[in-house]
Amino acid sequence: PGGVISDLCARFAVPRGSRALVDKLLRDVVAAEADGRPYDERACERLAGRKCAIAEDSPEAEIVCNALVDGVSVSMATLLVNEWLASRGEPTLSYGAVQNFSQRTPTLLKLSRGTKKSGSTDPDSAWSKARLAMATQLQQQFRLGSSATPSRCRVSLISPPLQPQQIAYWDESHRRVRLGASNKVEVIVCRDPKTGLRCSPDDGGEWSARRPSTTIKYPGESRHLFGVAAVELRDGTIVGRRAKPFDYTGRKVVGAASFKALVRREMTDAMTSSFGESGRERWRGARGALELVLRWVHNPDLHFAPLEDHLEPIEHQEKEPNELLLWLVRGVGLAPRDSSLLKKGPGTADPRVALSFAGSDLREVSKHRPKTLAHFFQKTTEGPHLRLSCEDRDQHGAGDPMGVVDLALYHSSHSLVRSWYPLQPDLSRPELPVTGHIDVASKWVYNPDLAYGGPASEMSTTETSRRRLVSTDYPRRS
Numbered sequence: 001p002g003g004v005i006s007d008l009c010a011r012f013a014v015p016r017g018s019r020a021l022v023d024k025l026l027r028d029v030v031a032a033e034a035d036g037r038p039y040d041e042r043a044c045e046r047l048a049g050r051k052c053a054i055a056e057d058s059p060e061a062e063i064v065c066n067a068l069v070d071g072v073s074v075s076m077a078t079l080l081v082n083e084w085l086a087s088r089g090e091p092t093l094s095y096g097a098v099q100n101f102s103q104r105t106p107t108l109l110k111l112s113r114g115t116k117k118s119g120s121t122d123p124d125s126a127w128s129k130a131r132l133a134m135a136t137q138l139q140q141q142f143r144l145g146s147s148a149t150p151s152r153c154r155v156s157l158i159s160p161p162l163q164p165q166q167i168a169y170w171d172e173s174h175r176r177v178r179l180g181a182s183n184k185v186e187v188i189v190c191r192d193p194k195t196g197l198r199c200s201p202d203d204g205g206e207w208s209a210r211r212p213s214t215t216i217k218y219p220g221e222s223r224h225l226f227g228v229a230a231v232e233l234r235d236g237t238i239v240g241r242r243a244k245p246f247d248y249t250g251r252k253v254v255g256a257a258s259f260k261a262l263v264r265r266e267m268t269d270a271m272t273s274s275f276g277e278s279g280r281e282r283w284r285g286a287r288g289a290l291e292l293v294l295r296w297v298h299n300p301d302l303h304f305a306p307l308e309d310h311l312e313p314i315e316h317q318e319k320e321p322n323e324l325l326l327w328l329v330r331g332v333g334l335a336p337r338d339s340s341l342l343k344k345g346p347g348t349a350d351p352r353v354a355l356s357f358a359g360s361d362l363r364e365v366s367k368h369r370p371k372t373l374a375h376f377f378q379k380t381t382e383g384p385h386l387r388l389s390c391e392d393r394d395q396h397g398a399g400d401p402m403g404v405v406d407l408a409l410y411h412s413s414h415s416l417v418r419s420w421y422p423l424q425p426d427l428s429r430p431e432l433p434v435t436g437h438i439d440v441a442s443k444w445v446y447n448p449d450l451a452y453g454g455p456a457s458e459m460s461t462t463e464t465s466r467r468r469l470v471s472t473d474y475p476r477r478s
Contacts, residue, residue, distance in 0.1 A: 054093070054101040060085070064098055065108060074099050138162070165238055168229040170246075172253075177220040180213030223249045312445050317414045321444035322451060326386065326407075328353055329418070329439035335432075337392035337400050350393040351402060353438070357386060390423055390438065401426035403434040407442075416443045 005022050008014065014022060032039040054060050060081050067077035075095060082092040102108060122128065137159055145161035190205040191198055199205040227243030254262070336347030386407045391399035403423025418441040425434045 054097060056105060056107070060093065061101065061105070064101060065105075068102060068108065074102060077102075165230045165232045168227050168243055170225055170227040170243075172223065172225050175222045177222060178213055179216060181211065186211065221249070223247070223251070312414065316446040316448070319446045319451075321414060321446050323445050323447040325443045325445055327441040328355075328388070329441055331390065331436055331438045333436035334390065334402055334423075335435040337402060337432075349402065351390060352393050352399070354389040354391060354399075355386060356389065388421075388438065388440070389426070390436075401429050401432060403436065405438060405440075407440070414444060414446075416441060418442075 005019055005026070008022055009016070009019060029039050054064065063081045063084055064077050067080050068074070072080075078093065078095050078098040081098065085092050120127065141159050141162035142164070144159070145163040145166075188208045188210065189198060190201055190207050192204060193206050201207070225246040225248065227245075229241055229243060230238050231241045232238050331351060331353075334349060334351055337349040338347055388405040388407065390402040390404070392402055393399050404426050405421045405423060407421075418439070420437040420439055422437050423434050425432070
């Protein structure tokens with residue numbers, strides 16, 4: 001206080017924070033007089049006062065605008081324009097000058113960058129035309145399914161009527177995996193270390209430990225497919241329902257061409273697996289194409305249509321079913337029970353299926369086919385809770401068990417259900433090996449002869465085939 005700088009600051013009302021600037025100004029004046037050159041007042045303009053303005057029609061403004069439109073930051077735009085100025089031997093610009101120009105120029109507009117889904121937006125592409133055709137068809141089908149449309153317009157083989165409650169809508173959701181809490185904000189609480197009650201730090205409380213999230217280099221992704229649908233109840237009300245989510249984490253959705261290529265590669269690996277590594281590599285390097293000629297023919301041994309002789313009337317399909325039709329279609333992979341005559345083969349069997357019913361002494365046996373491990377039964381019977389016992393027919397005694405299947409029967413709405421069931425060991429002969437499956441088809445129907453107002457009372461069964469049976473007939477000593 002009381003010096004030259006203080007007097008100058010007080011006389012010219014210079015802010016208190018600018019004392020260093022005044023000191024440097026005086027030193028520059030002294031240095032200029034000592035060098036015998038006039039003092040350049042523009043040095044002061046570069047150190048203080050308003051930021052250097054960039055003219056709207058200048059090349060610097062064009063460089064800054066192009067850089068910001070390309071998505072670079074203000075700092076990078078400043079670097080680019082200064083490199084251009086330095087190449088011309090002109091003074092460079094400060095970060096504030098470029099930032100000030102980007103904020104005040106009327107030719108730039110800053111917006112939040114939006115997002116869009118991948119894919120082409122060309123309206124003339126094949127995909128766009130197919131989507132338009134599908135949307136138009138759905139619109140027509142919904143119009144046909146609405147109550148306001150006359151009934152005479154509701155019949156269409158190509159575009160049948162549709163209602164919203166007939167469609168389920170699905171959408172995929174991908175989330176990055178976080179090791180820790182899912183939210184980005186952490187909250188800790190101060191508690192008394194003795195009582196565990198909340199209190200302030202001034203009262204002796206201690207803050208709970210921090211629980212940071214773990215950062216990994218390559219985070220995984222959770223992938224799920226969620227579905228919803230409008231379901232119409234029996235009383236006519238429509239409620240929303242969520243479908244069971246489909247989890248395809250660790251997998252990805254591919255196009256038809258990629259899927260077919262993967263299938264071909266798996267088939268090649270399967271076909272060449274028995275040739276060893278050298279054979280597999282030889283197959284993978286193969287080139288060319290193979291032309292095949294295929295023809296469908298009729299094999300009477302394979303012909304078996306469960307519903308061919310039983311067509312349920314339309315009026316019966318609207319009533320509660322009370323009879324179960326069961327078809328034994330075939331068996332595959334059954335274990336042999338008879339040794340081979342040549343002593344080299346795996347053996348054969350004379351398979352058949354015995355059907356027994358829980359709580360009853362009734363028992364029915366299908367026809368057998370000698371010396372086979374893949375039999376077509378084609379047998380129909382009736383009864384309640386059912387056990388299917390596959391056995392090897394023996395002319396001199398009881399058949400040797402080849403496995404059993406227990407069917408838990410339950411009501412279904414007039415629809416044909418067909419499935420393969422694995423044979424399980426028979427507890428009466430647990431030492432015998434059991435393999436193979438049997439193919440069983442079933443359907444609940446309405447039988448007016450059995451209608452008496454109670455629950456279902458009769459079951460019909462049909463037998464079809466077995467596979468890979470294990471032999472239980474061993475060579476007898478003479």
